[in-house]
Amino acid sequence: MGVAQADIAILGGGLAGGLVALALSRLRPDLSLVLVERDHTLGGNHVWSFFASDLPQGGEALIAPLIDAAWPAYDVRFPGYRRTLETPYHATTSHRLDQALRLALPPAAIITGAEVATCTGTTATLTDGTQITAGAVIDARGVADFNSITGGWQKFVGQRLKLAAPHGLPRPTVMDATVAQHDGYRFVYCLPFARDEIFVEDTYYADGPDLDRDLLVQRIADYAKAQGWQVVGVLAEEQGVLPVVAGGDFTRLRSSVDGGAVLAGARAGLFHPLTSYSLPDALRFALALAAEPDLGAQSLAKFSEHYARTHWNNGWYYRKLTALLFAAAQPDQRYRVMQRFYSLNPRLIERFYAGQSTLIDRFRILAGIPPVPVSAALGVLTGLGARPKALGA
Numbered sequence: 013m014g015v016a017q018a019d020i021a022i023l024g025g026g027l028a029g030g031l032v033a034l035a036l037s038r039l040r041p042d043l044s045l046v047l048v049e050r051d052h053t054l055g056g057n058h059v060w061s062f063f064a065s066d067l068p069q070g071g072e073a074l075i076a077p078l079i080d081a082a083w084p085a086y087d088v089r090f091p092g093y094r095r096t097l098e099t100p101y102h103a104t105t106s107h108r109l110d111q112a113l114r115l116a117l118p119p120a121a122i123i124t125g126a127e128v129a130t131c132t133g134t135t136a137t138l139t140d141g142t143q144i145t146a147g148a149v150i151d152a153r154g155v156a157d158f159n160s161i162t163g164g165w166q167k168f169v170g171q172r173l174k175l176a177a178p179h180g181l182p183r184p185t186v187m188d189a190t191v192a193q194h195d196g197y198r199f200v201y202c203l204p205f206a207r208d209e210i211f212v213e214d215t216y217y218a219d220g221p222d223l224d225r226d227l228l229v230q231r232i233a234d235y236a237k238a239q240g241w242q243v244v245g246v247l248a249e250e251q252g253v254l255p256v257v258a259g260g261d262f263t264r265l266r267s268s269v270d271g272g273a274v275l276a277g278a279r280a281g282l283f284h285p286l287t288s289y290s291l292p293d294a295l296r297f298a299l300a301l302a303a304e305p306d307l308g309a310q311s312l313a314k315f316s317e318h319y320a321r322t323h324w325n326n327g328w329y330y331r332k333l334t335a336l337l338f339a340a341a342q343p344d345q346r347y348r349v350m351q352r353f354y355s356l357n358p359r360l361i362e363r364f365y366a367g368q369s370t371l372i373d374r375f376r377i378l379a380g381i382p383p384v385p386v387s388a389a390l391g392v393l394t395g396l397g398a399r400p401k402a403l404g405a
Contacts, residue, residue, distance in 0.1 A: 014142045016123070018046040020307065021136055021146035023128050025049030026056050028277020028294040029152035030109045034074055035298035037116040043307070046144055047113065048123045048136065054113050055106030057250050059170065059203065059211060061184075064100035065362035066292040070299055075291075077112040078104040081205050089188040090351040097358050101184050103203050103211075104291070128153065133272040133309035148309040150301075151273035155255060158403035160265040163258035163331075164196070164338040165221045165403070166288045169228035169251045170213030176242040178207040187354070189347045191235065197337070197346035200235050209247065212236060217337065217346060221253045221403075254288040255403055258335040262324045266317070274312040276301075280320040284367055285330040286337070292366060293323065329374050330367070353377065 020036060022029045025047050033047050047054070059080075067075065079102050086101045087094065114122065127139040131151060136144040185202040192198070196218035203211040212235060214228045228251075236243050265281055276282070282297055283290040297319060301307075304315055337349055354361065360373045369377070 016046050016142065016144045017044075017146065018121070018144070019043040019147045021046045021048065021144050021149045022152060022276075023048050023131060023136060023149065023273070024152035024154065024277070024279075025051075025054040025113065025122075025124070026152065026154065026277070027058070027060060027109065027290060028279075028282070028297070029150070030055055030113055031074065031294050031298040032150055032152065032276055032301060033113060034116055035302040038074060039299075039302040040307070045117060045121050046123065046146065047117060047121060048126050048128060048138070048144070050125070050127045052125045053106070053110050054122070054124065055109035057248070058106045058252075059103055059172075059213075059250065060105075060291045061101065061103045061203070062289070062291045063362060063365055064102065066289075066366045068292070068296045068299060071295045074299065075102075075104065075295060077115075078108040080105045080108055081203065083183045083204075086184045086186045088186055088354045089190050090347065090354065091190055092351050093355070095354060096183070097354075097361065099358060099362055101186070103184075103205075131271050131273045133274070133313060136273075146309075148307055148312045149273040150276050150312070151271070151279055152276040153279055155278045157265070158255060160262075161255055161257055161260040161403045163260075163285075163334050163403060164256045165218050165253055166215065166256050167218055167221065167223045167251075167253040168201075168213050168215040169223070169225055169232065170201070170211055170249065171229070171232050171246050172205065172209060172211045172248040173232075173236060173241070173243050174245040174247055175208045175210065176244050179204060179210045179239070179241055181210065187350065189350065191231075193344040193347060196343045197350065199347070199350075200232075210241070217256060219338065219343065223251060223253055225251055254283075256288055256334050256338070257285040257327075258331050258338060262321060266320065272309075272313070274301075274309070274316045275320065276316065280316060281324055282320060284365070285327045286334045287365060289365065327367070329369065333377070 020043055022033050036043055082102045084100050085096055085098045087096050129137045129139045131149050134146055136149055181204040187199040189199040191200055195216050198216050201213040201215055212232050214231050277294055282293040337346055341349055363369050363373055
């Protein structure tokens, strides 16, 4: 049991909370911070990737220490074609985030292995009895309640493999959808970290959240074997189940976790509704928050609520695309939606992932012969047809 005081207390040392801490330490060095994480390391166990075109102005300097690998282009593979896109692609890791935070913050500012029991706008109580008081508390502990959201799930298992010989991939394969389609839209994702090290992730856009880790590990092994790779060891493994959002009630989503603290990251709904990408939004939010002139609890709470509500309102188009994917396409035919999408203009694809699609982009994505039945698509778009189910059901 103890007592801690700071100008800003951040609950959750994952990507969103970590980037807020890095932004504040860089841009507002006069402030004292406390960062609380339930695990014994910061950042969890993840690989986060992003396109160079995702980064907001000023984001390069903040994210640079976290980059573990970078490539000038990437590949996609579908049954209908293969394509190389000349958009720079980067990968960050939890290990890099942990290192960067421990360099940026004094040791006393980092509390690990600690669970948050309760919090308000200016206080937090840990389960060991530690009391934290702050000018403002930022809650970045992830999504806690899915009952107000409709859509589906993106679930995955990824392994970083050590190979007996070079894999031969010159750049990442962001989507290999030539694999057998199971449990919705399935693709394999490959990041060549070194000549004989590759991260392979088996990913699904599925109707349900159940994840069979052993089955997916076996499919990773089968994929590696099919590529002619001899695996001599597994260096790291991660798994996840993320919401893919087709609709919902923003006010209800927010009220389910609102204890008066400033909400950040996925807890505030700050992620791409269709891709579940969170790094670009976490980075934008961190920079915007650090630029706020008043970092008091009430001011930041209003800022956060307005920021998150604007993000939700701007995401309506991507939620509609999620609805098309999950309600209009048969599970084993969902790959056709992404196969058509990746045939479009590379700049359009960049803007899509960055959540900045133009009106012309939106028209182009939906124009032409749809990769789903016309009647089903019209039913989803008008709201008169099938609808994605509630994620909390």
